Each structure stands twice: as structure tokens, then as C-alpha cells.
Amino acid sequence: MRKIVFAFAALAMISCKEEKKEGNLHIKGNVEGLKQGTLYIQKIVDTALVAVDTIVIKGNSHFESHLTIDSPEMLYLFLDRGETNSIDNNLMFFAEPGNMTIDTRLDSFFAAAKITGSENQKLFEEYRKIMSRYKNTQLSLTEEKLRALQFKRDVSSDFDKKNSDNLKRKYLMAINFALNNKDHDIAPYIALADIYNANIKYLDTIDKSMAPKIAQSKYGKMLTKFVAERKQAEQKQ
Structure with a gap:
């Protein structure tokens, strides 16, 4: 009986993870030149920016995120460069359900950004x-x-x-x-x-x-x- 309970519990955990991973918005991208740092995908809740996903970059500059949004809305990709300070660290993008791609560079995070997959x-x-x-x-x-x-x-x-x-x-x-x-x-x-x-x-x-x-x-x-x-x-x- 205990084995059956554990099996169902394991299946429930897997199901939750898969549901979170799937979502209805899939974002993938690359920050060329970024070796180490943290990316935050944020949204405005009331009047504050709140992180809806956190992505730690260690060596591989490619990133991926799976989110769920009710309808198209403006999101923000914030780059925490660690010890390197820069005002060029926030990128706003109009997200909508589906597949989106965000490609940019560390040395020109905002200006070099190319965003596809959203008509808005x-x-x-x-x-x-x-x-x-x-x-x-x-x-x-x-x-x-x-x-x-x-x-x-x-x-x-x-x-x-x-x-x-x-x-x-x-x-x-x-x-x-x-x-x-x-x-x-x-x-x-x-x-x-x-x-x-x-x-x-x-x-x-x-x-x-x-x-x-x-x-x-x-x-x-x-x-x-x-x-x-x-x-x-x-x-x-």
C-alpha cells in the first residue's frame, strides 16, 4: 500500500513539473558574451516589478523559460551582472502566448535585442x-x-x-x-x-x-x- 501511495505522489510531482514547464508561453534566447549572471523575467503587479522566473547563467549564455499568461502583456527581462554595474540591464518585451525568441548581447543588452514570435x-x-x-x-x-x-x-x-x-x-x-x-x-x-x-x-x-x-x-x-x-x-x- 505504501508503495502505491509513493508511486502516486511521484506521479503527481512529475505532473506538476511538466505542467509548469509547458505553460502557454515558451521563451528561449541567448545573451551573447554572458558567462555568469542571473536573468529575471519580471511583470508589474500593482505598481511593483515581480519576478516570475529566475534563470542562473553559468558558462552557457542560452536560456529558456516556460510561463503561463492569461493574455498578451508587457514583461521585462532583467540582467543581474553581478559585480559589473550597468544601466543597460533591462529589456521590456510584449509577450503573448506561443513561442518567442530573445537574442541580444552582453555589451549592448537593450540596443542589440532582437525579439521574435509576438505580433504585439x-x-x-x-x-x-x-x-x-x-x-x-x-x-x-x-x-x-x-x-x-x-x-x-x-x-x-x-x-x-x-x-x-x-x-x-x-x-x-x-x-x-x-x-x-x-x-x-x-x-x-x-x-x-x-x-x-x-x-x-x-x-x-x-x-x-x-x-x-x-x-x-x-x-x-x-x-x-x-x-x-x-x-x-x-x-x-
Whole structure:
């Protein structure tokens, strides 16, 4: 009898391990040049980053992870380099169920990253590239203002207007990108992450335009709740 109990216990343990290994998201990758260190796959829970998997690298720079996610969401690959300090140690990626690959290098962890296997990640990279134009314009305007202040020159009279116009174009581009990709989880993510303080009518439009499947996803539900709360708060003002 005891042998039978132990056998069932062993089978249960194996079953649990296999279930954990399978999941619905399989990530494999390589950090070229990494001989020793620890990789953490993290997600945001409430307002904190929480590790959902820990991978210790010793000699072999390839890594693999099996996770379960309810719907596509932004995850973070964090590299603990040990004694070597670097600000280039965090890589965000839009995960979705299926097989994903993350290949990068130790000496350029963020910039050299190539991520495949996620349609939302492709859209996120496209969106980030578009947004970089407006970010660069804002940096140029700020640099121009700082130089004027440094050398005690008058700041350009149209500085505020240029800055405001750039910000408006940035917001409109983000709104249009979300609306044009309403069938993907990137739409509610952009609304929540980048334009949460935009006019409520724009957020409401994005919320109502989402495909039914997206509306029931993690970010879709969050956006619907956020819009409802903002509407309620603004009505009280």
C-alpha cells in the first residue's frame, strides 16, 4: 500500500513539473558574451516589478523559460551582472502566448535585442520608432532653451508654442496608432501607458473601438475600468 501511495505522489510531482514547464508561453534566447549572471523575467503587479522566473547563467549564455499568461502583456527581462554595474540591464518585451525568441548581447543588452514570435512586439517596436521622432524634437527644443539660459540669451519667443505643438502631434499620433491597431493588445496598452492623461473623449474612443477579444484581455479590462473611473471623477468636478 505504501508503495502505491509513493508511486502516486511521484506521479503527481512529475505532473506538476511538466505542467509548469509547458505553460502557454515558451521563451528561449541567448545573451551573447554572458558567462555568469542571473536573468529575471519580471511583470508589474500593482505598481511593483515581480519576478516570475529566475534563470542562473553559468558558462552557457542560452536560456529558456516556460510561463503561463492569461493574455498578451508587457514583461521585462532583467540582467543581474553581478559585480559589473550597468544601466543597460533591462529589456521590456510584449509577450503573448506561443513561442518567442530573445537574442541580444552582453555589451549592448537593450540596443542589440532582437525579439521574435509576438505580433504585439512588432507593433510595439514600430510604435516606439515613430515616437522617437517626437522625443528627439523635444530634446532638441530643451537643449536649445538650456543653451540660451546658459549664455544668458533670450529664449526663443515661440519655444512654448513649438513644444506644445510637438506634444499635441505626439499625442495624436499615439491615439491614431492605437485606433489603427484596435485588434491588438498594443491599443489599450498605449492608452494606459502613454496617453492616460489625454482628453477623456480620445480614451473613450479607443476603449469603444477595441475588438471584443481585446476588450476582454488584461489591458482591455484595465482601460475600460480606467475610462469609467475618469468619467466619474470628472463628473464630480
